[in-house]
Amino acid sequence: MSNSNTAAAPRRTIIRALILTLLFVLAWLCFRLFEPVLVRSIGWQPLPAIEEKETMPADAEFVDAEWRELAAPAAKRLRESRATLETPALSAAISVYGKRIWAGAAGLADVENQRNANLDSRFRLGSTSKAVTSVAIGTLLDAGRLDLELPVQHYIADLGPPLSTITTRQAMSHTAGVRDYGLCFCFPVWEHLNRRAFANTREALRVFDLDPLLFAPGEGFAYSSYGYNVAGAVLEAASATPFLEYLQRAVFDPLQMNHSGGDFADSAVAHRVSFYETKDGKYKPAFHVDNSIKWPSGGLLSSPSDMVALGNAMISDGLLSASTREQLLTPQLLADGSENPQGYALGWRVSDQKKLFNGSVTTRIISHHGTAVGSTTYFAVLPEFGLVVSVMMNKGQENIDSLAPQATALAELFVAELQRRAAVTQESAVK
Numbered sequence: 001m002s003n004s005n006t007a008a009a010p011r012r013t014i015i016r017a018l019i020l021t022l023l024f025v026l027a028w029l030c031f032r033l034f035e036p037v038l039v040r041s042i043g044w045q046p047l048p049a050i051e052e053k054e055t056m057p058a059d060a061e062f063v064d065a066e067w068r069e070l071a072a073p074a075a076k077r078l079r080e081s082r083a084t085l086e087t088p089a090l091s092a093a094i095s096v097y098g099k100r101i102w103a104g105a106a107g108l109a110d111v112e113n114q115r116n117a118n119l120d121s122r123f124r125l126g127s128t129s130k131a132v133t134s135v136a137i138g139t140l141l142d143a144g145r146l147d148l149e150l151p152v153q154h155y156i157a158d159l160g161p162p163l164s165t166i167t168t169r170q171a172m173s174h175t176a177g178v179r180d181y182g183l184c185f186c187f188p189v190w191e192h193l194n195r196r197a198f199a200n201t202r203e204a205l206r207v208f209d210l211d212p213l214l215f216a217p218g219e220g221f222a223y224s225s226y227g228y229n230v231a232g233a234v235l236e237a238a239s240a241t242p243f244l245e246y247l248q249r250a251v252f253d254p255l256q257m258n259h260s261g262g263d264f265a266d267s268a269v270a271h272r273v274s275f276y277e278t279k280d281g282k283y284k285p286a287f288h289v290d291n292s293i294k295w296p297s298g299g300l301l302s303s304p305s306d307m308v309a310l311g312n313a314m315i316s317d318g319l320l321s322a323s324t325r326e327q328l329l330t331p332q333l334l335a336d337g338s339e340n341p342q343g344y345a346l347g348w349r350v351s352d353q354k355k356l357f358n359g360s361v362t363t364r365i366i367s368h369h370g371t372a373v374g375s376t377t378y379f380a381v382l383p384e385f386g387l388v389v390s391v392m393m394n395k396g397q398e399n400i401d402s403l404a405p406q407a408t409a410l411a412e413l414f415v416a417e418l419q420r421r422a423a424v425t426q427e428s429a430v431k
Contacts, residue, residue, distance in 0.1 A: 134347025232296020275374020
């Protein structure tokens with residue numbers, strides 16, 4: 001064998017090793033970048049049947065004595081809705097004129113460990129978090145510590161163009177032109193499936209704070225969770241308090257929302273449910289995410305009983321002044337005076353066209369529903385009836401189209417009883 005052939009053999013071995021290493025690195029990068037898609041078909045298991053009992057456990061149901069006759073039909077509706085939605089757990093609460101009158105939980109908070117959901121179970125709020133942030137900002141407005149019309153740079157001094165010129169009002173009403181979630185060179189490539197940890201709301205803005213606006217502030221409407229992150233960063237700066245700490249002190253504690261807070265990816269949270277995807281009678285754990293990227297806009301946890309307390313704060317005196325509530329619930333106009341397409345106010349959608357009982361009743365609704373990885377929430381206030389309804393499940397969806405009819409049907413049980421009682425009262429008054 002010649003010396004040249006002898007020398008070439010080790011070189012070929014090295015080249016092969018380098019090629020294999022490169023292929024391995026590329027394969028690893030592709031997997032990390034596109035992991036949610038690549039594992040989408042893996043890990044599905046049959047969704048376990050749950051024995052539906054006529055009587056709920058004590059920790060899974062609450063009913064006010066004056067509404068006891070609706071306990072059985074409400075619980076039945078909840079169980080049937082859970083089965084229809086194919087969700088491991090479904091939890092709901094109803095309040096009327098500031099008083100929680102019924103709450104229930106059905107199914108499994110944790111399928112793998114067969115842990116039942118109860119009234120303390122915490123679900124991801126998704127975009128319903130915006131309503132919580134709105135109320136927190138309302139407390140700053142009442143205290144005179146925040147001006148919605150000032151450029152956000154007034155509060156976040158190191159924030160440069162293009163975000164520096166938008167106002168908090170524009171950020172809260174989705175008229176600032178801030179983009180929503182997109183793609184990134186990160187693991188995974190989809191920003192809404194973020195796995196990075198962010199220390200505070202200002203740090204989370206760095207994901208998009210140099211990106212161009214979609215339109216001149218005030219001249220258009222584009223729903224944007226990132227825009228609401230700006231509002232949260234303003235709250236943190238104006239209050240000189242970490243965002244979650246301020247929520248706790250200014251909103252959760254006064255309203256006795258004892259099962260609400262941030263969704264922490266790196267630590268255990270008491271009563272937090274596990275999150276899932278389901279389809280065709282099967283389930284799998286939802287993709288693991290870190291929601292510190294969006295605490296103000298979609299990263300909070302809560303329970304239905306806690307959220308009906310928040311909803312009541314928007315129709316009753318107490319936490320916020322009447323003028324501030326009105327300001328938060330006024331749909332925002334665009335610069336040309338036209339209405340925005342969603343009836344969006346400042347963290348709330350407002351409509352006078354909510355249909356109940358197959359369209360026979362039309363009423364006002366104040367709402368903000370939410371979708372998250374492994375969780376979906378319905379949250380609405382019907383001021384005419386003094387009623388607040390919150391429904392949550394540990395199943396992720398792209399929208400609330402399947403949850404909304406189930407939540408509405410549950411609310412209608414109580415609206416019908418309110419109408420019946422009003423008719424009896426009126427009849428007695430006439431006599």
